[in-house]
Every structure is written in C-alpha cells, then in structure tokens.
Amino acid sequence: MSKISSVNPYTGKTLASYEAFDLTRLDSVLDSVDKAQQHWQQTSLQDRANALRDLAAQLRKQQGALAKLASEEMGKTLVSAEAEVEKCAWVCEYYAEQGPAMLVDEYLPDEDSNGVERFVCYQPLGVVLAIMPWNFPYWQVFRFLAPALMAGNAALLKHASNVPGCALAIEKLLLDAGLPENMLRTLLVPGSRAAALIEHPVVKAVTFTGSTDAGRKIAATAGKALKKTVLELGGSDAYVVLEDADVKLAVEKCVTSRLLNNGQSCIAAKRFIVHTKLYGEFAAQMTEAMNKKVVGDPLAKETDVGPQAREDLCEDLAAQVTESIRLGAVLMCGGERDKTFYSPTVLGEVRPGMPAFDDELFGPVAAVIRARSDDEAITLANQSMFGLGAAVFTRDTRRGAKIAAERLQAGACAVNDFVKSDPRMPFGGIKASGYGRELGRFGIHEFVNIKAVVVNGEADHNE
Template identity: 65%
Template sequence: MTSINPFNNQVLNSYARFDLTQLDTLLLKMSAAQREWQSSAVVQRSELLQAMATMLRKRQHELATLATREMGKTLSSALTEVEKCAAVCDYYAEHGPAMIREESVAATDGIERFVSYQPIGIVLAIMPWNFPYWQVFRCLVPALMAGNGVLLKHASNVPGCALAIESICRDAGMPEDLMRTVLVSGPDASRLIEHPLVNAVSFTGSTEAGQKIAACAGQSLKKCVLELGGSDAYLILEDADIDLAVEKCVTSRLLNNGQSCIAAKRFLVHQQVYGEFTEKFAMAFRRQRLGDPMLAETNIGPLARPDLAHTLALQVSESVRLGAVLVCGGLIRPADGADAFYPPTVLGEVRPGMPAFDEELFGPVAALVRVRSESEAVSLANQSIFGLGAGVFTRDIPRGRAIAANLLQAGNCVVNDFVKSDPRLPFGGIKASGFGRELSHFGLREFTNIKSVVVSP
C-alpha cells in the first residue's frame, strides 16, 4: 500500500498490506482484550483517554505534518484537527462516565427497575481520508469509554496516519490488542464486516459506499452507523448580514480544501441581496492562495488525489453547459489528470438538474442559487437526496430558529454560522446522508446494549 503526496506526486512510503489469513488470530486477541476492558472501572477508561489527549498534543506537529503530506490539507488545518482529537478525548474522559451510568426508573411497587449500558463488543471503524484523525477519534473515543474494542480500516491513501493512530494508543498505555489497524483495500472491507467477532460497524464516506456497507452489515444483522455525503444548503435571506454570511459561508465552503461532507455547498440567496452576496463571495474566493500546503501563506492545497480534481472539473463544466454562470475559478480541462489542484470556483445561477445542485461537490466549488422567497429557499434546500447539514442567515433570530428547527431537512442546522461537529451535540444525517449519530451521549450509546433490568424482591 503506497502513500503519495498529492502536492508533488512523490511517493512518501510503502506499507505491507494486512494478510487476511491472519484475521481470525487478530480478532481472537482483540476479543479477549475487549472482554477484559469491559470489566475495567470507568475511571481507568478516563485515565486512558486523558493519556491519549496528552500524547496527541505532544506529537501534534508530527501528526499534522504527516496528514498534510498524505492528503494535502494545509498544515494549519491539520494542526487544528489534531487538537480537536485531543479535545474529544478530554470531553469523554470528563463526561463519559455519567453517560454510561445506570439509570433508575421511579417506582412505588417495591420492584427495582433500571437501564444499564453494556458494551457491544468490537466495533469496526471504516474511515475516510479527508479528516484522517478526527473521523477516527470521534468514533474511537466514545467506543472505548463504553467498553468496546475498535478495529480500524482506514482509507488506502492515508496508511501512515492510520498506523500513527495505533501508535498514539499504544504509547498512551492502551491495553494490547484493544485497538488495531488493518491495512486492506476497500473491497476487502466485507471480509471484516462479515467476521463473527466483529459486532458493529461505523462508516464515514460516500453514499454509494455506505449503501454497500449497510447491505453487508444487514446480511449479518449487525448494527451500523453511517455518516455519508452531503450537499448542505445555506439560506441567505433578504434581511441577512451579508458580510457575516460571506465570511461564514466562504470559511465553510473552503474548509479542508473544500473536501468536507458537512461543508456549505449550495447557497440559496434571496434575489434582493443576490448581487451583493455574489460579488463579495467571489472576491473572497479570488483572494485565496493555492500552493504548498506546508507553507503558512497557503490557503488552499491540492485535493487528495488527481482523480478528485478530474471529477470536480467534469461537474463544473457540465453545470456551465447547462446554464450555470462561471463567476470565478475553473475550468481546468478534465484531461489534466495528473494535477490534484482545483481553483476556488463560484458558479452562479445554478438550478436543479445541474451537477452543481444535484450532486455533492467535493472540492472548492460553490453553487449559488437565486431565490425569490423564503418558501422557495426552503423548498430548494430540501430538494436534495442529502440531509446532513444546513444553515440560515437572517437578522430575525426567531425566524431563523424556526426555519432551522422545523423546516430544514437535515441532521445539523445552524443560524448565522456554519455547521461544525461538537462533542456536546449529536452529529449525523438523514436521507442519503446516513443514519445513527456520533458524539455526545447519543453517539456513545450507539454502540452499547441498552439493557432493561427488573429486580423483584
């Protein structure tokens, strides 16, 4: 398995693939380690998470540099990601024990009733490359606090990051074989899912891959949590603070070189402010500096692979052919398949039926849609197979709150800001964006056996 720097196409390292004939042996060891961990005191689990946070901060620059070189995100973004992983360790170390504490049910008949949260066993985490640490830790940490073991199958283009995560766990004092990484290709994931010692699956990735994962897990009746694609719609209403909306929307759209499932992608702008928003939005895009992601002055690095830039170019060119206006950026020729860079691009007058509206744009491309009313904006926002995140910009806070809470079809909604995952809040989507939740107590309990216990005198 080869790791390639998308900035210069140089080979970073080569790694031996996991020998699947050894899977039984590995999972028997993991199962034994998990059973022992299940019996550990919650204070011991908290101490491990605290040690992991310490190790992450100690090796922050090393880990960030590795992520930047393997998948192209800017170094500043990678440093922030590592700190966020440490923060989620801190959060569950402090609050996790209360989330799995037994809950008594009030009764007057002398019979004791309570709810117990028991670990589910070994959780298979199938994770993507775009946030090579955060996507893993937001699954790994609550799973460990719940008493589970975790088998990691990471994306094939970030094998160094995958092994670094296992190293962090080991150096933090984690019991041997409680968390292990296997370097296998995507098609081999079914072998892992089907194994009888794997009890549940957590997957983050594309909708198409998620359908295959869910089908495979369903054959074995195994619990799975899916965090899939998104085409988040942000409503810019006629009374919005345009400067604030531009600042937040640009940040969200260009986060991680535009490669984020939760990024703002479709901008439904009221016709009264469409011109002002478009002008200021495009100006901010034009100011972005593409280049070496290791340099502090770089805002946008390469996409993770050349084929991703190729796909984005095809989506943009087809949208323009169908009537979208190229405000700035693109078009690179789709034949330029060796270059992983794609310029920050703004498409105006986008409408349903164009790839920029109907599909997920996984790169620095924004789709601007002109709307005549709030109701039209809401209708178009919901006219999507996806339902991960959404946002509203308005000076009328009760109005924005009502739209976000009651009208938008998404799992994560914001008013006058952009969606960010937060350990205190459940994270996940609806429709083709998946099901189940990560983070908060909801995420921790996804991979527990929620057991009802009744004790009669």
C-alpha cells in the same frame, strides 16, 4: 504480497509503502482485538476515563508530527491539520469528563411500592469495525473511538488506502498513551475485503463515513448479518440567505465553510441559496473573497487551499463544473485545474438539474442559487437527496432558529454561522446522508447494549 502506498498529492511522490495483511495475519489481529476487548470491558469507568485523558495528552505532545503527516498524505493545510489533532484531544477529554455519567446504571422510581427494582444498564457490544475516509484522517476516527473506548468497546480500523501512515500513527498513539495492546488495530487491507470483515464473527458493529453508494453496500452487508451500523454519508446541503440577512457576515461564514479542508468535507457548505434582492451583492462579494485565497503548498503558512487528495477526484470535480456550465451555470471565478489542484470557484445561476445543484461537489466550488422569496429558498434547500448540515442567515435570529429547527431537513443546522461537529452535540444525517449519531450522549449510546433489568425483591422478604 500486495502493497498499500501513500502518495503526497502536492509532490506526487510516494511517501511510504506497506505490506497488506494476508488472511493469516488478519485472523490473528482480529482474535487479538477480541481478547483485548473482553479484558477492557472489565475495567472501571474511571480507569477508562483516565486512559482517554492520557490519550489527549499524547495527541497534544505529538501534534506537530501528526499534522505534518496528514498534510503530506492527503494535502490539507498544516494549520487545519493542527486544529484537527487538537479537536481529537478535545473529544477524548470530553468523554473522559462526561462519559462515566452517561454510562452509570439508571434506576426508575418504584412507583408501585412492591419492592420491585427496575434499572437500565449499558454494556459494550464488543469489537467495532470502523471504515473511515481520508479527508479528516484523525478526527473521523477519534469521534467514534473516544466514546467507543469509554463504553468498553475495542476497535478495528479499516482506513482509506491513501492515508495508511495516519492510520498506523493512531494505533501507535494508543500504545504511547499507555492503553493496553490491541485496543485499536489498523487493518492494512483493500476495500474489497470490507464485506468479509463486516461478516466476521468478531465484529459486533460497524461505523462508516464515506460516500452514499458505499454506505448502501455496507448497510446491506451489515443488515444481512444483523449487525448495528452508524452511517455518516455524503452531503450537499444548503446555506439559505434570507432577504434580511447581513450579507458581509453570510459571505464570510459561507466562504470559510466552502473552503474547509480544501473543500473536501461532507458537512462543508456547497449550495448557497440567496434571496434575489441580495443575490448580486452576495455573489460579487463571494467571488471577490474566493479570488483572494492563496492556493499552494499545504505546509506553507500562507496557503489557504491545498491540493485535492487524489488526481482522479480533481478530475471528477472538473467534470461536474464543466457539465454545470454546459447546462447554463455562469462561471464567476476559478474553474481551473492543474493536476491535483483546483482553483476556488464560484458558479452563479445554478439550478436544479445541474451537477452543482443535485450532486455533492467535493472540492472548492461554490454553487450560488437565486430564490425569488424566502419560502422558495427553503424549498430549494430541501430539494436534495442529502440531509447532513444546513444553515440560515437572517437578522431575525428567533425566526432563523424556528426555520432551522422546523423547516430545514438536515441532521445539524446553524443560524448565522457555518455547521461544524462538536463533541458535546449529536452529529449525523438523514435521507441519503445516513443514519445514527456520533458525539454527545447519543454517540456513546450507539454502540452499547441498552439493557433493562427488573429485580423482584419479594424473595428477600420470604426468608
């Protein structure tokens, strides 16, 4: 029987190995989750809310151990891992508080006064398959799991193969919080089994976060089986620095976003499109800020940037930087690789046609792009196959809000700040960044049957 192992990207040592599921065990797990969901959907909204509150409490109780495990399995700094666990507790509490009101029956006014009653109700779809990435091993799961459980669904988790420990820890968390058994089960199977899982009759819907290429394959498989999907895919969206921007503020926010999670985030800032009037000042300040960041052991408090999650990912990033420089980009700092570590890097004079402009750089590399006008900056920002998260920096916040709302092509936009997911707000992309929404009231309605019911009361009057 094959094994799934987790390897510490900082030390290179194997942390643990797990037996992969054979077909018999896999079928047994799917059947158990299906039965558990049928019981769970009969529970009251208040009971589900209470379960989410208990889950939030358990996340906080185990925060230290969970954060350390994530740092060891995929290299994120301990500080960011602790913040990730806290955010998971927040999303559980948000849906515990707000979820019941999002799921109550909605009655339409009886406009024709003929005794006809019309209402909309929300029923769970059943078992949702989640195929999740390694970069936020807890948050990626909980931002779908909290609303899914609140809505009466159960979950199957096919997590990235390099974070099996985090996946199993999530499964145990639910049990420690007192939820019924089999509300979420981790499937220790290789990615090659994804298609068969999607097609399995127990699975009623699929949520996926990952690369655009993988998302296309999952969408095709699910489409053939006529199963609902939510896809949150890659991103290489732009932060636009307009002519009147506060450069110091822009650099602070842009550097923070670019180095989020060691630069390994779909929604992290990647392309920085700067008006030519401010270009030199912005590039110089960003280079200085990136040079000051401490690279090292993710468990050390002083570390700002830890290793990349895998050595092959670091190799891919280095190749993208090298090719961009060959095509004319200017290396302003960084560009150095040591096994799984890649130094914080700034590339200047980036243009369309370079990997740093066209592709997603999944690591601590900033691409600074010159624009001759504010309008050209916005045009360059939208000149991308991606559309996940974008931002605009300007001292005129009303103008910035108008640009964010009407001109930037992305699922989420910020003004004078960096983009981040929030349980209260819908999250997702357009174009090659995917479709569907997580979080907020939109997220909880993705995996329910929105059912219209019409009741003719005429029979009551004929008795």
